[in-house]
Amino acid sequence: MHWHAMALRDLAHCRNAAAPLDVWWWPDALHPDHTTRRERIDAILRTLLASYVGRPAAALRFEREAHGRPFLAHDHAPDFNLTDTVGGALIVVAAGGRVGVDCERGDRHVPVAKLARRWYTTAEATALAALDDASARRAFLNLWTAKEAACKATGTGIFGYLSAWRFAVDASAAAPQLRDLPTDAGEACRWKFHRLAPTPAHTAVLACRDLLATPRGFVVTA
Numbered sequence: 387m388h389w390h391a392m393a394l395r396d397l398a399h400c401r402n403a404a405a406p407l408d409v410w411w412w413p414d415a416l417h418p419d420h421t422t423r424r425e426r427i428d429a430i431l432r433t434l435l436a437s438y439v440g441r442p443a444a445a446l447r448f449e450r451e452a453h454g455r456p457f458l459a460h461d462h463a464p465d466f467n468l469t470d471t472v473g474g475a476l477i478v479v480a481a482g483g484r485v486g487v488d489c490e491r492g493d494r495h496v497p498v499a500k501l502a503r504r505w506y507t508t509a510e511a512t513a514l515a516a517l518d519d520a521s522a523r524r525a526f527l528n529l530w531t532a533k534e535a536a537c538k539a540t541g542t543g544i545f546g547y548l549s550a551w552r553f554a555v556d557a558s559a560a561a562p563q564l565r566d567l568p569t570d571a572g573e574a575c576r577w578k579f580h581r582l583a584p585t586p587a588h589t590a591v592l593a594c595r596d597l598l599a600t601p602r603g604f605v606v607t608a
Contacts, residue, residue, distance in 0.1 A: 409584075
């Protein structure tokens with residue numbers, strides 16, 4: 387996917403048409419160091435989503451679903467989701483369906499065997515154990531981002547659901563291949579998963595339900 391540059395000063399004054407599926411990378415450098423994580427995320431969401439809803443950023447109203455997933459409390463507002471990691475935030479905005487996104491640094495070091503036994507299925511943990519260390523780390527992060535993005539799209543949270551989402555164990559940069567899903571997530575044919583790389587240092591997954599559009603990528607610049 388090609389990423390288009392969008393200056394922050396232009397974003398604040400534009401009115402975006404509700405494209406079927408937009409993905410935005412928002413680098414940490416665009417916000418002062420003294421802002422808290424909550425302040426930074428609130429500012430990002432308000433600045434970006436105001437251009438879709440056609441309202442001033444300060445006038446946007448957010449509410450939460452039963453398990454905490456936020457949504458815009460305005461008629462005909464797009465669905466959205468955000469993931470925040472070292473280096474920046476990734477935000478997806480969708481005109482329809484449900485979306486979830488998760489992003490990690492590709493060089494993140496994790497205790498693969500320990501976390502796989504806790505969060506993944508026995509088959510997934512066994513498959514990871516058969517790989518060399520570098521491949522196991524990449525495959526673990528690929529699984530994690532796919533599973534968490536799916537959980538964020540449904541709004542269930544990860545507890546009790548992470549192992550119910552099953553994907554092929556793959557250390558490559560290919561799109562996640564769904565193998566099984568929770569019964570309350572709907573039919574597998576309703577889902578599509580995209581592997582994204584907002585920077586060379588990051589790997590991410592975009593999970594979409596009832597939305598087959600090809601995503602458009604944007605990088606916010608100073």
